[in-house]
Amino acid sequence: MKYKILENPNYEETYDLIEEGLKKKATILLFACCRVSYEGRSLSELDYGERIIMMKPDGCFLIHQDNKVDPVNWQPPKSRPRAYIKDEILFLESHRRSPPERIEVEIKKVHYANYNLIEDYEELERAGYEKDMGDMIWDKPHIIEEGFRPTVREYATEHGFIDILGKDSKGNLMVLELKSRKAGITAVKQIRRYLTDFENKENSEIKAKNGQKQKIRGLLVAPSIGDDALELLEEEGIEFVSVEPPRELKKDKRVTLDSFG
Amino acid sequence: MKYKILENPNYEETYDLIEEGLKKKATILLFACCRVSYEGRSLSELDYGERIIMMKPDGCFLIHQDNKVDPVNWQPPKSRPRAYIKDEILFLESHRRSPPERIEVEIKKVHYANYNLIEDYEELERAGYEKDMGDMIWDKPHIIEEGFRPTVREYATEHGFIDILGKDSKGNLMVLELKSRKAGITAVKQIRRYLTDFENKENSEIKAKNGQKQKIRGLLVAPSIGDDALELLEEEGIEFVSVEPPRELKKDKRVTLDSFG
DNA sequence: AAGTCCATCTCGTAT
DNA sequence: ATACGAGGTGGACTT
Known part of the structure; x- marks a missing residue:
């Protein structure tokens, strides 16, 4: 049976439904009066x-x-669910190790109980991520400014990864930090650290090569920036470029209605 | 009617149930094959x-x-739900302004639908709250320092309630502000306000009695303190005492099963 | 397994 | 309303 529904079941009927649902790896739903300890x-106590x-087949x-x-x-997922009866009272339990956690639910009255073998093979398709921004800028560097040429993504420094590294039309090094949402003060500080890392590196390596100091530009790329962040950014001589994250889905996926007759 | 359940309803029956549920500010549950746009x-697309x-009465x-x-x-809460039928297809929608967000759900097949007027007047009780800290300090004042004697809790001042008021071994007044989590700059300012209130009161009342200025100590009691808060605290001559909130629940609260007959 | 970072974070609280 | 920080953050990804 793909599903089962009971209205106003007693504790034994509910217990049987839950046992069956767990065995079948179904998703179990109860609407019940209960008390919860965690x-x-x-x-906590409730x-x-x-x-x-709700009890999902992945252990949630x-x-x-x-x-x-x-x-x-x-x-969370992978927790172990269990139902048991003690003194004519139904209890639900969910337990996991590492970290050790346990929920205990004392069920007083079940208004309805059901389980369902859910058929769902789709995953959410999203847009608007930091990575999407990176892809977009990589493909269309003129978004940042005319003549910008990105050279490296996820460039490792002592304090983390620089999202995009490149050069402007005059050959100056450009350090881009991307944020898919409003940039805060932490983003500015992050760029500041990258620039420091880079200046140190430059002093020891690059400068030795061509004997002249190369300009390094720090750019914060985000749809917007907070007031406090803007202030710090200006103090630090870092630039801000407003870029909206790409708000489009990449795939043109189509599923026919027939697949769910 | 407090609840309603339909098995395998058609789109019109489902629509009616949802309309009724929304009108009654009930919690609505559907198990359905659907497509989702956000x-x-x-x-996103699904x-x-x-x-x-799940549609909750708070707009979730x-x-x-x-x-x-x-x-x-x-x-999120306060979103506006709506159901409508278009070309014999049932759609659900949830919309909010600021920020503008919309979910649209195209319902293909409903396996069951129900709404419930949920009765739940309990809030989660967690361990580690300020009140628990207060209880603990009240019971074991030596946690603060040897010789500390708490005298009043929730002492009213012009700017709010002082968590604990007491005296040290030398008879100096102590004003305690408790925080169950990392204390910020606001906590320091709060104590500063209490102290000012108290000094004003003292000037007009206490000082008149014994004719000598009494020392008042401000104490911030929290598991930890932020750097900025620490700085201000030292400027203000306020003291910091590190106390972990008690990680245990008090079991004095009991609710009889009868209250949910 | 443990650490790091993002998120339609959510949620509370203070401004 | 907005801003800020905490969270049993969850969840994805890396080491």
Whole structure:
């Protein structure tokens, strides 16, 4: 059977449904009055109230109240779920090691319970990431400025990776730090560290070669920048270029309706 | 009616259920084959597959796949939900302004739909709160320093409540501000305000009594303190005492099962 | 397994 | 409203 639904089941019926659902690696949903204890990275108690309990086949365990996006209590994937009856009361448990964490749910009244073998073979396709910005700038460097030539991506320095390294039309070195969202003060500091790393390197290597000091330009590339960050950036002589992350999906994927008859 | 459940409803029945659920400010659950588009802070597409859709009365909109703790698509509280039918196809929508964001769900097949008026008046009780710290210090004042004697909790001043008021072994007044997490600059300013309030009071009342100026010590009690806060604290002549919040729950709270008959 | 960094982070709190 | 920081952050990716 692909699914099962029970309305107002007693604790034994609910127990059987959960056991069956777990065995079949189904996704289990309960709407029940329950009490929740959590102990692990933190410690919490939640007294009796009606909540939605979700147990996914990957081991996730979620308890949702009637507000908020986040569950009030949860366990991550690969946790071990279990149901048991003690003194005619149904308990749910989800446990994991490393770090040791345990949720215990005391079920008082189940309004409905169901499990479903979910058929879902699709993954979310997203746009607007930092990587997408990098791809876009790599492909169309004129977005930054006319004559910009990117040379290296993810260039390693002592303090981390420079997103894009390149040269401007005059041959000056350009250090680009990309942010897919509004840039903060930390982004400016990050560039400052990169520039310092580079100046040190330059002093020991590049300068030795051609005997003259090469200009290095630091660029913060983001859709926008915070006021405080802008202030620091100007102090530091770093430039800001406003670039919107690419807001388009790359693939033209099509799935026919027929595949879900 | 407090709840409603439909198995294998058609798109019109589902539409009616959702409309009714939204009107009643209920929590709506669907298990359905659907396609999801999101546009807002980012951009995403999710092709046909079976998912669990949750609409909460606070405006949250969640779409869960059969793995992960986080929903694959969602909208935050205060978003505006809507259901509509177009060309005999049911669509769900959740929209918000600022930032502009929209989810659109095309429903292909509903396996079951239900709404529930959830009764849940409990909030999660976590360990490590300020109150727990206060209890602990009240019970074991030597945690602060040898000879400390707490006298009042939640002492009202013009600018708010002083967490703990007491005296040291020499009879000096002590003003304690508790933070269960890393203390910031605001905590220092807060103590500064309390001290000012107290000095004013003292000048008008206490000093008149015994005719001599009494020393007042301000103490910030927290597991740790930020660098900027530390700097200000030293300037202000306020002291810092490192205290970890108690990581244990007090079990004095009991709710009888009868309250959810 | 442990560390690092991004996120439609969410969520609380203070301004 | 916006800004800032914490989180049982989660989740992807690297070492």
